[in-house]
Amino acid sequence: MSSRRPVIGIATQTLPAVPGERQACWLMGRSYIEELRKVGAVPWVIPLVPHDPDTLQEIFNRLDGVFITGGVDVDPSRYGEPKTELCGTTDTDRDAVEIALLKHALAAKLPVLAVCRGIQILNVTCGGTLYQDVHAQVPAALKHDFFPTPDRPSRKYLAHDITVKAGSRMRNILGDAVVPVNSMHHQAIKDLAPRLAATAFAPDGIIEGVEGVDDQYVVAVQWHPEELTETQPGMARLFTTFAQAASAA
Template sequence: MNDSELSRPRPVIGLTTYLEQSQTGVWDVPAAFLPQVYFDSVTRAGGIAVLLPPQPASPAIAAGVLDRLDGLIITGGKDVDPARYGQSSHAATDEPRPDRDDWEHELLLEAIARELPFLGICRGAQMLNVVLGGTLHQHLPDVVGHGGYQAGGGVFNAVEVELHPQSQLHGLLDGGTAPLAVPVYHHQSIDRVGERLVVTARSLEGVVQAVELDGVPFGVAVQWHPEQDDADIRLFAGLVDAAAQYRADRQREERS
């Protein structure tokens, strides 16, 4: 990073967090946390990372938070509550987390309304799809006949995906014609695609692996985990660049 890049104001990127029972020292309490690889990816791409814990959600609170941000990442985590897309829970579906679902729902609606750049990762792609009226496959092994998308034990499998050649994702990842190997850890996936979303990547057997929101400068969501590849921060760099432009445009409007 050169001197001019160091002196330029860095865009502020909010990342949603997990709320889990956590132990540290003598304490065993519910706590918000996020694996370091997520916010390291943001800072390495030139952004400032701010963590957004689940909290009481309303349009006004979401707007107040996003007023202070230049970009948003909806991170991975537990399954989205199937009741949000009109289904009963599969036996393999996680216990619902309504606090996080409600919080991310409001953040996404507000981000979309103001065209704030955002990136969805794994659960984040699923949450975006549900917010926009789509549905999910609750247990992929029932659909594809194997568990290759989630090895278990915290082990990320590599799956090959094909990028749509006219997509923003293809441009961000310098995609050619060959499939791209990506790290995955999910047992659910997008089924019916939500309104305004365009599928921009699929696995070789047809599982949706990325969507983009039509008509906004940057609204990208991937089913894989780009934060797990420390040699490739291109998706985070794309978000940070879009957030920097959003910040500059907003400041220009405020001065006019």
């Protein structure tokens, strides 16, 4: 195993310009960066420059793993649907860069860890589709959109349990058959991509976790484990096992 700290690529998200106040920015939440740094990885924050594939490829070639984070909705055009009023804000540059990043990682057999929006863009990259809004399109669904508000600011709120499939990589990492998770999403996997296996489910049947169907480390969850690592050892293991896989890549 290499003694060099693994370099993990993380695509950013667009913060639009405000005339007279700020130019457009690329940004990423600190908690994602801190969790990677805590497990010994070197986070590499990637600019959204889909118009410059040569620069992106130079970055991709230096990576040992890929981490895909939460964020705005995936544009439905990426999975062959028109965008309806059910879909929220999108970021076309982020979609393009993350799809390119994931295609590189899958082709190069780099470890992939994805959370929230990450599981969705991974599924789309691999040929799957999404619900543009779970509440509207899945009548029997639980409430999944526990977004922080001034009255309920915590991102650590445990909204529901998930059931984890026996014998899966996910079960081996999380350690338990039933795990409480937070929930801050209104979209979810509809048609699962053929190269992914569903390994965790909400009580209403919504897919909460997937992994690759081969030996490559590809793990994705619909919740936000970066907020739960201090209270749930299984959540911390998502990051430590990912970093270990990237070190060995």
